[in-house]
Amino acid sequence: MPHDPYRALYIHVPFCTSRCAYCDFTTQAIPAGAPVIDGYIEQLIERIRQLSREGELAALETVYVGGGTPTHVGSKNLTALLYALGLSMHLTPEVECTIEANPESLTERMVADIWALGANRLSLGVQSFDDDICAVLGRAHNGEAARRALAAAQTRFENVSIDLMCGVPGQDRARFASDVREAVSRGVAHVSIYPLTIEERTPFARMVRAGMIDQPDEDAQADMMEDAARILRAAGYERYEVASYARLGFESRHNSAYWAGVPYLGIGTSATTMTQNAHRRMRVQDGQVVDDLDAVQMAAEDMMLGMRRSCGVSLEEVERVAQLLPALRQVLSDLEARGLVVRDAGRYKPTERGWLCGNELYGALLDSASL
Amino acid sequence: MEVDMPQDISHIRNFSIIAHIDHGKSTISDRILEQTGTVSERDMQEQLLDTMDIERERGITIKSQAVRVSYTADDGETYQLNLIDTPGHVDFTYEVSRSLAACEGAVLVVDATQGVEAQTVANAMLAMNADLEIIPLINKIDLPAAEPERVREDIEESLAVPADDAVLASGKTGQGVHDLLESIVYNIPAPEGDPTGTLRALIFDSFFDAYRGVVALVRVIDGAIAKGDAVRLMATGTQVLVEEVGARKPVEEPLSELSAGEVGYLVTGLKDVRQVKVGDTITAVEGGAAEPLPGYREAKPMVFTGLYPIDGDQYEPLKEALEKLSLNDPALVWEPETSHALGFGFRVGFLGLLHMEVIKERLEREFNLDLLATAPSVEYHVFVKGGEMVALTSPQEMPDVGTIERIEEPYLKAKVLIPPDYVGAVMDLTVARRGIFVTMNYLSPTTVEMIWEIPLSELILDFFDKLKSNTKGYASLDYEFMGYKESALQKLDILLGGKPVDALSFIVHKEKAYDRGRVLCERLKEIIPRQMFEVPIQAAVGGRVLARQTVKAKRKDVLAKCYGGDITRKRKLLEKQKAGKKRMKAIGNVEVPQEAFMAILKVDE
Numbered sequence A: 001m002p003h004d005p006y007r008a009l010y011i012h013v014p015f016c017t018s019r020c021a022y023c024d025f026t027t028q029a030i031p032a033g034a035p036v037i038d039g040y041i042e043q044l045i046e047r048i049r050q051l052s053r054e055g056e057l058a059a060l061e062t063v064y065v066g067g068g069t070p071t072h073v074g075s076k077n078l079t080a081l082l083y084a085l086g087l088s089m090h091l092t093p094e095v096e097c098t099i100e101a102n103p104e105s106l107t108e109r110m111v112a113d114i115w116a117l118g119a120n121r122l123s124l125g126v127q128s129f130d131d132d133i134c135a136v137l138g139r140a141h142n143g144e145a146a147r148r149a150l151a152a153a154q155t156r157f158e159n160v161s162i163d164l165m166c167g168v169p170g171q172d173r174a175r176f177a178s179d180v181r182e183a184v185s186r187g188v189a190h191v192s193i194y195p196l197t198i199e200e201r202t203p204f205a206r207m208v209r210a211g212m213i214d215q216p217d218e219d220a221q222a223d224m225m226e227d228a229a230r231i232l233r234a235a236g237y238e239r240y241e242v243a244s245y246a247r248l249g250f251e252s253r254h255n256s257a258y259w260a261g262v263p264y265l266g267i268g269t270s271a272t273t274m275t276q277n278a279h280r281r282m283r284v285q286d287g288q289v290v291d292d293l294d295a296v297q298m299a300a301e302d303m304m305l306g307m308r309r310s311c312g313v314s315l316e317e318v319e320r321v322a323q324l325l326p327a328l329r330q331v332l333s334d335l336e337a338r339g340l341v342v343r344d345a346g347r348y349k350p351t352e353r354g355w356l357c358g359n360e361l362y363g364a365l366l367d368s369a370s371l
Numbered sequence B: 001m002e003v004d005m006p007q008d009i010s011h012i013r014n015f016s017i018i019a020h021i022d023h024g025k026s027t028i029s030d031r032i033l034e035q036t037g038t039v040s041e042r043d044m045q046e047q048l049l050d051t052m053d054i055e056r057e058r059g060i061t062i063k064s065q066a067v068r069v070s071y072t073a074d075d076g077e078t079y080q081l082n083l084i085d086t087p088g089h090v091d092f093t094y095e096v097s098r099s100l101a102a103c104e105g106a107v108l109v110v111d112a113t114q115g116v117e118a119q120t121v122a123n124a125m126l127a128m129n130a131d132l133e134i135i136p137l138i139n140k141i142d143l144p145a146a147e148p149e150r151v152r153e154d155i156e157e158s159l160a161v162p163a164d165d166a167v168l169a170s171g172k173t174g175q176g177v178h179d180l181l182e183s184i185v186y187n188i189p190a191p192e193g194d195p196t197g198t199l200r201a202l203i204f205d206s207f208f209d210a211y212r213g214v215v216a217l218v219r220v221i222d223g224a225i226a227k228g229d230a231v232r233l234m235a236t237g238t239q240v241l242v243e244e245v246g247a248r249k250p251v252e253e254p255l256s257e258l259s260a261g262e263v264g265y266l267v268t269g270l271k272d273v274r275q276v277k278v279g280d281t282i283t284a285v286e287g288g289a290a291e292p293l294p295g296y297r298e299a300k301p302m303v304f305t306g307l308y309p310i311d312g313d314q315y316e317p318l319k320e321a322l323e324k325l326s327l328n329d330p331a332l333v334w335e336p337e338t339s340h341a342l343g344f345g346f347r348v349g350f351l352g353l354l355h356m357e358v359i360k361e362r363l364e365r366e367f368n369l370d371l372l373a374t375a376p377s378v379e380y381h382v383f384v385k386g387g388e389m390v391a392l393t394s395p396q397e398m399p400d401v402g403t404i405e406r407i408e409e410p411y412l413k414a415k416v417l418i419p420p421d422y423v424g425a426v427m428d429l430t431v432a433r434r435g436i437f438v439t440m441n442y443l444s445p446t447t448v449e450m451i452w453e454i455p456l457s458e459l460i461l462d463f464f465d466k467l468k469s470n471t472k473g474y475a476s477l478d479y480e481f482m483g484y485k486e487s488a489l490q491k492l493d494i495l496l497g498g499k500p501v502d503a504l505s506f507i508v509h510k511e512k513a514y515d516r517g518r519v520l521c522e523r524l525k526e527i528i529p530r531q532m533f534e535v536p537i538q539a540a541v542g543g544r545v546l547a548r549q550t551v552k553a554k555r556k557d558v559l560a561k562c563y564g565g566d567i568t569r570k571r572k573l574l575e576k577q578k579a580g581k582k583r584m585k586a587i588g589n590v591e592v593p594q595e596a597f598m599a600i601l602k603v604d605e
Helices: A035-053 A070-088 A108-116 A131-137 A143-153 A173-185 A203-209 A218-234 A253-259 A295-306 A315-322 A328-337 A352-356 A358-370 B025-035 B053-058 B090-101 B118-129 B148-159 B177-187 B312-327 B353-366 B420-432 B463-470 B510-527 B566-582 B594-602
Strands: A008-013 A062-067 A096-101 A121-127 A160-166 A190-195 A238-241 A244-246 A264-267 A272-276 A280-285 A288-294 A341-344 A347-350 B012-019 B065-072 B078-085 B105-111 B133-139 B200-209 B213-222 B224-226 B230-233 B239-241 B244-248 B252-255 B257-259 B263-267 B281-284 B303-309 B333-339 B343-350 B371-373 B380-384 B389-392 B404-418 B436-444 B447-455 B476-487 B489-496 B506-509 B535-541 B544-551 B584-587 B590-593
Touching (some): A143 A160, A173 A190, A190 A218, A218 A238, A218 A244, A218 A352, A253 A295, A280 A295, A288 B566, A358 B566, B012 B025, B065 B244, B078 B177, B090 B118, B148 B436, B303 B312, B303 B353, B312 B333, B312 B343, B371 B594, B420 B436, B506 B510, B510 B544
Parallel strands (some): A160 A190, B012 B105
Antiparallel strands (some): A280 A288, B200 B213, B213 B263, B230 B281, B380 B404, B404 B476, B584 B590
């Protein structure tokens, strides 16, 4: 179908040193240097060249190489990939180019190489600086390795993000708060805070069934998420999405694209491509159409995604969407009455409660398409 | 049609097959039909006699059936055998007694690997009370674990039934079925009755047929009945012209007449199954019998529940479905009811809990309805000051406490059969349920009969399940209505978010109010999911709060990660969540799952 140009590119690297206890992402544990890795990178490069010839990469504004663990493929593969990208699109400094990394495989050499080839943002999977918590999560690194990797990243990159996890078995409020404070003191530009969720077919799910660990306590997680919000705000970070905090100017433009209904292209195993025009939105994953939305459903989804962001949705946008979703105005004023959204400076924005109980808020907005 | 010869009464045998569940009653019935050539192997559908899906799935029989087979015995004579299948549950004790009254004998099936079990005893007792000749049959003798000798001793010891001549059989291989047929012919007495006397026929079941109206299954005791006869149903006074008589083989075959001793069907053409009652006597309009056959009882609903469509749009379809089921089920009674919490629905009366479950399941399955049932209640008699009596089947109708003089509730006479080891366990349970001990008899070294008086309202609170589990499945229960007795009863209200929910209120004995209220609040706290706000749950009597629990407000409910591929997943999750909510009932702004309304049934002291 004729579609709007893709403005974001996601490249998936499905390899890791080992699998973490909570992980249900598309990835496999494989020794570094395995030939299958080289083969996979070759295929990614071929696909990038092909898409470039087809003109699909011309309007990209952000690139995100994620996983899995992109740094697990080694310096040579990673530089080859970035080199091919640089030849295939306008990888100028204005393009946000993020490489995801895990502490055990990020070296100073790699940092220097990828920076030289145009990467300008590093997202480091720290999860915790606490050795015990790293061990519970089944991470391939400990606190010290995380600190070393972060220091290495910061030799070149100003825009470094780290992920931290809360609600991990054995983690109390104080331990988690000290992780957040350490992130602040190490000067990271961006922090993502994720509460642990137990996914099916993971070691954690099996441990819950066996009674070895409890389901995460939602109240404790709420406390920790609120603690993080408080500590980070006091340190000058803005919460711009449910799970994302950044110092001014360091919001992830790539992630924001997902919440703004911007079309994106995915390359590699399980990567999702969202192709759309004014009337239709499709998502394709591994050659399968996983979503096919009409204009009404698209509008409802945009409202739901918009409410993940602190900026919410503008009243003009609401008026425009209300042409398609007549129930929307009523739904929003009900949500306002329930304290899940607030009207502020010409926009509907989520409240703290709207954030923590997002499923209520998003569910109501999604339903506005079927009212 | 075969050539009609007047049936010689000495060549008729009427019998029923009784067994503990899973001991092979249905396979034995099937083999009889097969070996007498009544049904060809090709047409054999497993468990032919149980026709309803639910009957087949649960392995229980709800309606009675009668099948006639023709059998030429080793003596060269041809006999008419009528196999009457009876319902197998305590809810249907009366129906069973009427079916057994149509028989002279019973085949008692006992599993050769299991021996005598609780239901074997209970059923054997029913058959003995009906003065039936009992033929023991030891089934499944083809199994390696079969111990026919031990089981033979077991039958003699536990049931005091001579088992020397017990038939050894296998429903699976068909072995021993010939012996069984011979035993039926020689051991079960021929019916006694006067073919030329005044017509008296017993109705032991009836059902509605869309083309022919109500069809009755009958056993002619005296006289004969033929197409065109003017007959009167003595209990209801209904008069009809008989449109057709015949036998079910199991395909219906019209006959010129049914005479004394015979079992068959009778087409009445009546439109309402309530006019053709189980246990009623058919006699001639002209010169009919003066006295009906003994044992007739009005089938009275004992248990009442509110049935509400989850989706208000399904009120009319529910009404139509109840109308349809009532056509065939005279024991099912219903009237419209309105609940503040649940909207428009029906108050429905049943013979017992199983009957209730079966009807609810059929409504949901056969009519595709989503239903919510409130906790079952019995019919209370409330005497208000000034002497007037109000019969109420729903706690919602309870008059103001100040106006009540006294309340009476239905009591049952319950008979429990158990091995002696469990006397203590039954004692504990029954006393906790306000049972009054009447007497205890040793029927045999392995069977004790305990007689209790117990309020029906206590019996419908999972009493039978408890009894079973406390006696490792050995207990069997039989009960009959005794009468009304005064009790210190109160209405217990449940409040959600400070507002009483009428559909959750129930009537309870004063001394139990606190415990039941406390436990119910705890159960509801587990059942009601956390909402966006705190939900206090309170149990109160007359405005006085006895117990309280709180469902804390939900603080976090969000999927943190939501990037490219997560969006689809997230939307699907939200849709699933929405579908989950659909199965709940919104009471005010509190989402209450269906099982909350039945929680009172699972209240353990």
